[in-house]
Amino acid sequence: MDFLNKLSPYAHWLLRIGLASVFLYHGSGKFGDLSATAESLGLPLVLAVLVAVGEVGGGLLILIGGASKDWMTRLAGLSFAVIMIGAIFKVHLQHGWSSIGNLGMEFQFTLLMTSLYFLIVGNGNK
Numbered sequence: 001m002d003f004l005n006k007l008s009p010y011a012h013w014l015l016r017i018g019l020a021s022v023f024l025y026h027g028s029g030k031f032g033d034l035s036a037t038a039e040s041l042g043l044p045l046v047l048a049v050l051v052a053v054g055e056v057g058g059g060l061l062i063l064i065g066g067a068s069k070d071w072m073t074r075l076a077g078l079s080f081a082v083i084m085i086g087a088i089f090k091v092h093l094q095h096g097w098s099s100i101g102n103l104g105m106e107f108q109f110t111l112l113m114t115s116l117y118f119l120i121v122g123n124g125n126k
Contacts, residue, residue, distance in 0.1 A: 012060050012066060013066060015114055015117070016062050016063060016066050016118075017063070017116075018079065018114075019059075019060040019062055019111065019114050019115070019118075020062045020063050020110065023055040023056070023058055023059040023062075023080060023083075024055070024056060024059035024060075025057025026052075026055055027038075027051075027052050027054070027056035027057075027058075027059060028049075028052075028055075028056055029043070030048065030051065030052035031052055031056075034048055035050065036050055037052065041090075042090070046105035047050055051083055051086075053085050054079040054080075054082070055079075055080075055083060057076075057079065058075070058076040058080050061073070061076035061079075061117065062077070062080075065122075065123065068122065069123075070101035070122040070123040070124070072120045073118050073123050074118065074122045075117055076115075076118060077115045077116065077117070077118030077120075077122075078119050079113035079115070079117075079118030080111065080112075080114075080118075081112055081115040081116050081119055082104075082106050083105075084109075084111050084112035084115060085112065086111065087108050088105050088112065091103075092104060092105035092108050093105055097109075
């Protein structure tokens with residue numbers, strides 16, 4: 001147990017890397033054709049751009065913030081939480097809980113809860 005206790009100050013990186021990888025992947029994919037992204041999401045173009053920027057920017061901030069400023073971590077958490085609330089209510093809630101077939105909201109809910117953790121705790125629980 002002593003070995004694991006010594007690792008605990010670095011455990012936040014597991015959540016940061018996991019969260020960043022999801023948002024960087026999905027956000028960068030949206031930049032390929034922003035008008036097609038807007039149409040597929042049923043959003044105005046400006047909102048689709050904000051989602052893509054929020055995902056990629058948040059992905060970078062959650063990583064940089066872990067080694068730097070608390071506000072970066074909290075801003076990333078806020079950005080992700082807003083995006084996930086929108087995704088849950090706009091797309092996933094109507095399909096229920098199970099994410100089988102990528103329609104339900106269990107994955108998005110998990111991302112939301114992790115995002116809220118970083119918004120609330122920031123860099124304080126290292």
